[in-house]
Amino acid sequence: MSDTVTLTINGRAVQAPKGMGLVEAAALAGIEIPVFCHHRKLKPVGVCRMCLVEVEGQRKPVPACTTQVADGMVVRTESDLIRHLRQGVLEFLLLNHPLDCPVCDKGGECPLQDNTFKYGPATSRLSVPKMKKRKAVDLGNFIVLDEERCILCRRCTRFDAEVACEGTLVVGQRAHEALITTADGETYDSYFSGNVIELCPVGALTSKAYRFKGRPWDLSRVPSVCTACPVGCNIELDFRFGELARVLSRENPEVDNGWLCDRGRFNYRYVHSADRVTQPLLRRGDTFVPVSWTEALMEIASRLRSVVRDHGPEAVGFIGGGRLTNEEAYTFQKLAREAVGTPHIDHRVAGQKVTSWAGYPGRLDDIDGADVVVLVDVLPAEQMPVADLRIRRAAQRGAALLALGPAAPGYRVPHTFIPVMPAGLARFLEEAASLVAEGEGQGRTGELSTTGAPAGPGPAGVDGQEALVRALRSARRVVAIWGGTDAAVGRALERLLNACRRTGDDRRLSVLIPGEQANSRGAEAMGVRPDRLPGHRPVEAGAAGLDTAGMLQAAAQGRLHALYLVGANLQETYPDGRLVREALSRVPFLVVQDLFLTETARQADVVLPAAPFAAKSGTYVNLEGRVQEVQEAQAAGENSRTDGDIFRALAEALGRRLDRSSHEIRWEVQHLLEELTVDGFVTGAALPGEAGAGAPAPAAGTARGDGNRADGRRLELVAVSRLYGGGGTARFDPAFSAVRPRAEAIFHPDDAAELGIAAGDPVELSSGPEAVTLPARISPQVVKGTVQVPRGAEGPAVNMLLTGGWHAPVTVRRRVLEEVG
Amino acid sequence: MKYEKVLTKGIGEVDLTRIENYEAQGGYQALRKALKGMTPQEVHGEVKRANLRGRGGAGFPAGVKWGFLPDDGRPRYLCCNADESEPGTFNNRMLIEYNPHLLIEGILLAAYAVRASRSFIYLRGEFRKGFRVLTAAIEQARAKGYLGDKILGSDFSQEIVVHRGAGAYICGEETGLLSSLEGGRGEPRIKPPFPAVAGLYGMPTVVNNVETLCNVPFIIERGADWFLSIGTEKSPGTKIFSVSGMVRRPGNYELPLGIPLRELIEDVAGGLLPGRRLKAVQPGGASSPVLLPEHLDIPLDFDSVQQAGSILGTAGVMVFDDTVCMVRTALYYADFFSHESCGQCTPCREGTAWTARLLRKIERGEGTRDDIEVLKSLRSAMSGTTICLLSDFSITYLQSVLKHFAHEFEAHIEGRACLAGHAREVRSA
């Protein structure tokens, strides 16, 4: 049976794969069939009627988008009838379409303009006034709708239903009054809302950020890679007069599949923020004075030299690197290891323990074919949003989606959430592993109820474990996505996957770990780790340096005399605010290299202004190990420099050249990456063993001091990732800061009732001497017995209550009004 | 009485909403007969042999339609289309409100014949009384063992779900009905796949009109030969004609198919009002092109009406006399269709609204000859270019009026008084 069919289009024989739509088949032969509603990423609906073609044997013209090719089909796309019908459709579409083109953001890249030009009638026969609809309708955070311009092709609503799987955007009303609107009581605040702008074939859905900023022909376009999260979506940066005007998707089917999240698409104006540090700053008493680069670098070099002289090179620590390119990260560790001579260097700034894992390497497209997707203590929508679209689609297609952890993912696709407290997660997985191994071949599930005891302090029940075990037993292709915050969980996950592997040979098991920063995985491969040299080579036994936690502890105890932070706002990102505070205030010399004067940078002795991602060229490694290259899109600007240039200049100031030319570093990195590459992807590191390298994390679940106040109640604090949360890039973006989450404490309704808390009440969360007051919110999505707070939110820093992990027991108390004042 | 009443027997004489009265005039005998002594195939075969043509408008033989269901083990559904929204058509409503058990029996027989796992009645939302009557009748039938598990002791079980629409004409289109029944927007789907292959929830589905299903019990009870003896050769059986407009006795009349139009208007419906002349007749609802006085002698069956240039459709016969302004009737329908288009397909969504706006302009005396040309040209742009037939049907009446009553449009354009004076019957919305 052949997989291709032969059909005739406009008299030409065309070979096309079976099941292909006529529009695509014609495109294969270089014949264009104009479309509006059709989009190859969405299911065809055939509503715009632009693609009508004649098929021999059919009474009526058929829409090419919904018609599949068949052997011997004879199609005509350019007959008089078809030309006439196209003119008719365009005349209909333009009847009430406003004459807005000169002010429309789509003008110049508008399929309606293009198709009208190619196929349309020259004039309109409308002899009555155009019908009016609303202009500039505010749909949500980033999207403006012009109802008049809308041609109701429904690409946007279909995207929201089929790809984002949310169903917020819908068609309202009917007939000529039909319009795009949101479901009752909702605003279009999807994380993926920006995609509808690119899907819209007219200027009906436009971006608030790019609204009236320019015309498409003004823009100079540079291909790039998004650095907002470790997925590494391919983007196009559009500049006007040297200013970044907008970010578009640059489709890479293997990575982003043509989609972008709103963080990646709209969080770009920080690049031109007025709050950027534009000159090196030197502390003089309580204030900073701007100085020249030479002066700043000489100051750093002399201070570092004196620290090394007095206390040895091991008194210097380097933290950061997950936002750097591979080349910069490589230079960074060279600066630390060669120019300064310290082993203390770590890229992990947000409590992640494991960034990559050589066992069970996962690819993003594994999710597409998976029949079980297991989320282990991870919220993909917040940490790897565009990859989450694949998960949603898999779940909608029928794959089992199971989420384990202390916080529920807010899916609108079928899924099973198994609440497990982080402390009990490893045990839960290990028990599941033994159940999978035991039950192999027997298919018994009755025993589960006796062996599967509730795990950990969480309310995880037997049912959840049973669901997981049952799904894994029958699965052929399993994708596990893991947050990487606890090495013990990783080992348990390994055991679970090993158990699955034993049960069948042709199973494909893969693990994906979203790094905490965009290039965490690259930084790790480049050796920005205390225990590994470039290329995942382990350091000699006993020569491992301190990891981030170790360095902070050493600094707090006065053992570390200089700390160099690169793109790391530890005050906000590190899950132990108290330790960071003590470390930063104790360390005698602190250098911060960043775009903004963050709270961490404000404590520095020297602040070096770094250039944003658009000014860099180099490579990034995404969460699956894919190497992607970017070119410099924009000059670094007057006084900021790229991180790599800063490292090189500083090394020179320290009297050591790191390279003879920038090519040398590039060549070395390329060589390293090639060595690490297996099947086209950079491999991950080995999972840390039982006696994991790096300082042991403080035992989860131990509270600092005695928090048992008589009037409070103990709940588990769970700090969850938020896509719009986080540091400088969100806060100093004039457009994006508005959507940054606000600090709040979210309770399960039962807990709230027990505590007597109503929505909006001020609630005090305390752990030992530290207390944070937050407004309360109540949501049934929160697991009972936990209180959820967003990470990187605007407001009081909740990491003051944490002790190294993103969860800790806290005492919760409703504050009475007098106390608040 | 000249013709025997079949479907409407007893209506107006006894209260057929009470199951005892229905049983007393022979109700549920056909169901009993089928379940006791006939296989589903035999029931299907009988209906097929009777050449029962769909009463919903298209006139497609129901037995043939049932035969399209693929035999692949998937669950099958039966939907009764009770979303009667066609202007000038009101026969389903009468059957539902006054003879609900006949419909229930018909559905049960059809469900038996096609081996449906569940039946649905998609009821027009505005039929409040019909909903009350139907739900009560279903309860009565259940209490008597005609509905539910193991009906009348046989292996046949069936449930009937009554679903009320939300007020959309387009949900009378079978795939629009299915979309609405599934909980989505009432929007027709692309065919193929036809409902027989992938209908409700993607399963094989039969959609039949109320009147079609009401014929089934009689075919089973009295046999296909009896049915074939009524009406014409190609359109057997009776049909309930809903006569409205400028006649003395408007109403529902059950008559054999093939009855001459003249007999229907002049005898059955009592003729025109005194002193009026017949101007035009619409034989089958809003979308049927006009028949002129010269067509009075054609027999009203599916094929003859089509030969005369119109369609029998739902047999909602509307009679226009010389006081009716044809431009206004066209405007009325254009408003109706532009309101009832689902808005999916461009030609229909924009075309119906444009048609209505142009006709309003012309009706007000502000039109031009160019507007007439535009209206005429819309025929090719709106016919055969959309998913369902609403777009095609929205202009068939207009095109026939433009052809036969061009002088009335001329008069409106030239600003002369409308020929027909002021006809109150047609509102311009």
Place this chain on the structure above:
Amino acid sequence: MLRALAKGMGTTLRMLFRKKQTLKYPFVKKERAQRFRGRHELRRYENGLEMCIGCELCQVACPAAAITVMPAQNDPENPNSPGERYAYKYEIDMLRCIFCGLCEEACPTEALHLTREFELADFTRESHIYGRDRLVNRHTSPFRVPENVYPPFHGLRPMHEDRGEETRA
């Protein structure tokens, strides 16, 4: 020879009594053609609104790259132009301009107009970059805002506006 001299003198004599071609510029200015293309102006509608909508078509039409337009959204309470958009920055570099008039042709609202003014000489390069202050005509023109083109625009919440308590609860 004499004849030639006389002929020459004759011409001189004849010319002496002809109308003079020289003008006492700058006191007297030469008559310019009806379609003379001089300094640009941005016109206003009769109601005082600017005709320019910031579409940038003049910018793309300009073969000398002399025009820079930066658009922005109108304040619906106090609009600069009809509709949603206006040019908050509009610059023409008169030193680059070749006065070809393509911008005028490209303008969809007939806002841009080349006047017959030609005296543009000045002493610095900067002063030849004409901004909105010098381009937008202070007086209104007889043009009316076209009907049925600009729909009522009631504004849009800007992105960076302080969010209310309810927006992202």
